[in-house]
Amino acid sequence: MKIDDVRKAFAMPATSPAFPPGPYRFVQREFVIITYRTDMDALRAVVPEPLEVTQPLVKYEFIRMPDSTGFGDYTESGQVIPHVDGTPRICELVRYHMVDIDLKGAWTGPAALELHPHALAPVAALPVREVVSAMHYIADMTLQLGTVELDYLA
Numbered sequence: 001m002k003i004d005d006v007r008k009a010f011a012m013p014a015t016s017p018a019f020p021p022g023p024y025r026f027v028q029r030e031f032v033i034i035t036y037r038t039d040m041d042a043l044r045a046v047v048p049e050p051l052e053v054t055q056p057l058v059k060y061e062f063i064r065m066p067d068s069t070g071f072g073d074y075t076e077s078g079q080v081i082p083h084v085d086g087t088p089r090i091c092e093l094v095r096y097h098m099v100d101i102d103l104k105g106a107w108t109g110p111a112a113l114e115l116h117p118h119a120l121a122p123v124a125a126l127p128v129r130e131v132v133s134a135m136h137y138i139a140d141m142t143l144q145l146g147t148v149e150l151d152y153l154a
Contacts, residue, residue: 023143023144025141026143031137033060033135033136034062034133034134035059035133035134038057042125048093088153091152092148092152094146096143097143099141101139101140104137106135106137
């Protein structure tokens with residue numbers, strides 16, 4: 001493999017990436033989004049600058065997939081990839097957008113949310129004080145490639 005081939009790789013291993021290059025199309029994707037009020041100090045402790053916390057609200061997004069269940073937020077996230085010595089090599093605030101959305105169905109109603117401590121996904125650090133709203137929807141959509149909003153190491 002030539003150096004230029006390695007530079008063109010979008011994932012590792014370069015000869016057999018675990019996923020295709022984006023953007024990514026999702027069909028019949030099901031979401032449940034529960035918005036809840038949490039502790040303002042706890043929220044400020046995990047939201048990176050320059051993002052501002054004006055209300056103690058969290059949107060907990062629950063995703064059902066054929067092989068797993070998870071949660072996430074596809075709007076902004078701090079991405080840190082370490083160097084071999086453990087220091088940050090890439091540390092970016094990244095924005096992602098969903099486009100070409102074909103909404104198949106959407107429902108609202110009452111909800112409850114119970115969060116459990118987890119070493120790799122510390123969602124329980126943002127305690128549920130009050131559920132504000134809940135929405136369940138199914139849609140076809142495309143997750144575009146992200147854009148770097150802030151490079152913390154630049």
